[in-house]
Amino acid sequence: MRVEPPTLRRAQLTRIETVCLTLLALLALGTLLVPVxxxxxxxxxxxxxxxxxxxxxxxxxxxxxxxxxTDRFGRDLFVRMMLAGRLSLAVGVVGSVLAAxxxxxIGAVAAWRGGGVxxxxxxxxDALLAVPRLVLLLVCAALWQPGLTxxxxxxxxxxxxxxxxxxxxxxxxxxxxxxxxxxxxxxARPWRVLLRHALPNALGPAIVATTLGVGNAxxxxxxxxxxxxxxxxxxxxxxxxxxxxxxxxxxxxWVAIAPGIALIITVLACTLLGDSLRDRVAGDSGAMLRxxx
Amino acid sequence: MPIASAAHAPSLIRRxxxxxxxxxxxxxxxxxxxxxxxxxxxxxxxxxxxxxxDAARLRAELGLDRPLAVQYARWIGGLLRGSMGESFALHRSxxxxxxxxxxxxxxxxxxxxxxxxxxGVPLGILQAVYRGRALDRLLTIATTTVYAAPSxxxxxxxVAVFTYGAATWGLPLAMRLPAFGMQSPGxxxxxxxxxLDVARHAVLPVMILAAIGAAGIARYARTSVADVLREDWxxxxxxxxxxxxGVYLRHVLAxxxxxxxxxxALSLPGVVAGxxxxxxxxxxxxxxxxxVNAISARDYPVVLxxxxxxxxxxxxxxxxADIALPLLxxxxxx
Numbered sequence: 001m002r003v004e005p006p007t008l009r010r011a012q013l014t015r016i017e018t019v020c021l022t023l024l025a026l027l028a029l030g031t032l033l034v035p036v037x038x039x040x041x042x043x044x045x046x047x048x049x050x051x052x053x054x055x056x057x058x059x060x061x062x063x064x065x066x067x068x069x070t071d072r073f074g075r076d077l078f079v080r081m082m083l084a085g086r087l088s089l090a091v092g093v094v095g096s097v098l099a100a101x102x103x104x105x106i107g108a109v110a111a112w113r114g115g116g117v118x119x120x121x122x123x124x125x126d127a128l129l130a131v132p133r134l135v136l137l138l139v140c141a142a143l144w145q146p147g148l149t150x151x152x153x154x155x156x157x158x159x160x161x162x163x164x165x166x167x168x169x170x171x172x173x174x175x176x177x178x179x180x181x182x183x184x185x186x187x188a189r190p191w192r193v194l195l196r197h198a199l200p201n202a203l204g205p206a207i208v209a210t211t212l213g214v215g216n217a218x219x220x221x222x223x224x225x226x227x228x229x230x231x232x233x234x235x236x237x238x239x240x241x242x243x244x245x246x247x248x249x250x251x252x253x254w255v256a257i258a259p260g261i262a263l264i265i266t267v268l269a270c271t272l273l274g275d276s277l278r279d280r281v282a283g284d285s286g287a288m289l290r291x292x293x
Numbered sequence: 294m295p296i297a298s299a300a301h302a303p304s305l306i307r308r309x310x311x312x313x314x315x316x317x318x319x320x321x322x323x324x325x326x327x328x329x330x331x332x333x334x335x336x337x338x339x340x341x342x343x344x345x346x347d348a349a350r351l352r353a354e355l356g357l358d359r360p361l362a363v364q365y366a367r368w369i370g371g372l373l374r375g376s377m378g379e380s381f382a383l384h385r386s387x388x389x390x391x392x393x394x395x396x397x398x399x400x401x402x403x404x405x406x407x408x409x410x411x412x413g414v415p416l417g418i419l420q421a422v423y424r425g426r427a428l429d430r431l432l433t434i435a436t437t438t439v440y441a442a443p444s445x446x447x448x449x450x451x452v453a454v455f456t457y458g459a460a461t462w463g464l465p466l467a468m469r470l471p472a473f474g475m476q477s478p479g480x481x482x483x484x485x486x487x488x489l490d491v492a493r494h495a496v497l498p499v500m501i502l503a504a505i506g507a508a509g510i511a512r513y514a515r516t517s518v519a520d521v522l523r524e525d526w527x528x529x530x531x532x533x534x535x536x537x538x539g540v541y542l543r544h545v546l547a548x549x550x551x552x553x554x555x556x557x558a559l560s561l562p563g564v565v566a567g568x569x570x571x572x573x574x575x576x577x578x579x580x581x582x583x584x585v586n587a588i589s590a591r592d593y594p595v596v597l598x599x600x601x602x603x604x605x606x607x608x609x610x611x612x613x614a615d616i617a618l619p620l621l622x623x624x625x626x627x
Contacts, residue, residue, distance in 0.1 A: 127318035130611075131604045132566035135584070139323070139600055142588035143330035219443055223570060226445050227585055242446055246574075249449050250457040260446035267441035275437075 020273040027266060028089060034082035056254055068258045081259050084236035092218035095155030100210040102156055103163025111171035112194055125161040133158050137220055141229040151230050155217050163209050170202035208278045215270030222263055238263045312612045319604040323597055324368055377598040382590040387598035398579035402565035405499045409506030414553055417514020424519055439508040444567060447501050448574040498571045506564055521548050551621035555614040562607040
């Protein structure tokens with residue numbers, strides 16, 4: 001059987017990929033710059049009575065303009081949303097990349113060593129996959145102290161299995177290739193063969209899984225924070241901002257609506273980007289990624 | 294359609310065996326997770342004024358002072374007898390608490406799933422038929438957007454429109470939808486009227502779960518149907534003069550349906566887990582709310598019990614899909 005290298009077919013980006021990447025880059029830039037440039041501390045609570053729950057496009061008594069209005073403590077929602085985006089994006093990217101790295105390592109080692117190591121790793125992966133990720137996340141978040149580190153650790157602990165299975169399949173396919181035997185016969189160390197020959201083949205699918213994972217991780221983080229088990233106030237995250245606007249949904253709907261829209265745009269961009277990259281991954285891994293959608 | 298033949302039996306036994314081993318692994322991992330967690334459950338349970346002796350007595354009572362191996366053996370032994378321990382907070386057996394909440398989540402998830410497929414599969418087929426054209430692009434953007442939206446946010450937005458909005462705009466009572474609970478509080482309705490009341494309360498939660506589910510299924514169905522449309526025998530069917538309707542109903546649907554039935558089984562646990570947020574927003578007394586409440590009360594036995602139920606559901610669904618696929622698709626029968 002010929003193993004088709006599942007790399008991305010073209011190096012150029014398609015139009016939709018360019019749009020998504022530009023959008024994400026702009027958002028990332030905004031989350032970095034807006035809180036720095038803002039005149040007021042987005043965490044500080046000032047004159048609550050005169051500032052609270054101003055509607056979007058309002059100018060307050062001090063002459064400050066509020067693009068998205070203010071929350072119940074009179075803090076500017078746009079600046080807070082951008083500050084929250086910093087955290088949400090970072091958690092999504094770091095959580096997803098670390099999970100994919102862990103998955104790549106576990107999958108590659110399992111396939112390369114085979115036998116008991118492989119069986120144990122895959123049984124463990126299957127057992128973790130048997131619990132819905134959200135439930136697993138809730139359990140872990142509940143057992144440890146809620147907060148930033150816990151969220152990232154838990155995202156990694158519950159997110160490595162998919163990539164591990166993917167990479168394992170790729171490495172198993174490559175291992176059977178004559179050129180691997182040739183490299184070993186020439187005296188290459190197994191680790192070198194794994195890094196030079198086996199892993200590059202698995203890179204394409206792993207990148208796609210990571211991209212799709214970022215959106216997923218951001219959604220999960222927001223869900224945890226919404227339930228009060230993730231990022232804790234006053235540190236803003238999109239999830240806890242939505243939770244903060246929950247009982248204001250009638251009187252001041254913008255408090256909950258705005259962070260939700262930021263969240264949807266981000267996850268949408270990640271998903272469309274991942275979908276587009278996935279469609280260009282050839283071979284069995286492409287099909288497997290599609291099956292997991 | 295051949296029912297499980299004699300040749301099928303060994304693989305059936307192997308699969309059931311595999312599922313049991315998998316469940317045992319989940320049980321062991323969750324046990325380890327809880328025991329690895331920092332903090333002494335006994336200290337969380339006793340009132341802050343309690344003495345050291347009180348905590349020690351409680352620890353002994355709960356068996357937490359025994360060696361880990363003994364605790365594990367007791368936990369497994371209890372499970373084999375069908376007991377998942379007693380809830381710390383509710384002082385009832387975990388089994389009875391879960392048995393009360395599970396049907397709520399299952400019917401919520403089940404009805405949402407049914408709508409999901411009735412809407413999602415035709416949507417996906419439509420997209421595949423018009424692949425690359427304006428309608429497909431529009432639907433792709435729409436489904437991906439819904440797919441990207443957090444369920445709790447959609448829930449809040451819909452509550453704003455259909456509950457508060459409808460009341461503010463003076464819409465008739467029939468068009469306003471309740472946003473809290475599973476039935477009207479304090480009402481002593483019976484029979485059909487009670488059913489109607491529950492149904493009215495279910496509209497928003499089911500709609501949200503179904504919308505997100507349908508978006509996901511449409512995405513999946515679109516690629517599956519598009520793959521089938523590329524097959525040679527579809528071209529052959531068209532060449533020999535089968536009408537477009539005939540091709541889609543007779544050839545395409547027949548080839549996509551088995552995958553969809555399997556997907557139905559595989560989606561159920563996800564939808565039931567997804568109802569965690571919806572239940573928590575709408576205050577439905579299901580598994581999701583039970584779990585969230587148990588977590589904030591540090592009621593570990595209930596958390597563990599609920600997790601095992603979810604895992605059991607996933608494993609059972611996988612097993613059902615595994616067994617059903619060869620029956621539905623003769624090509625997969627080995």
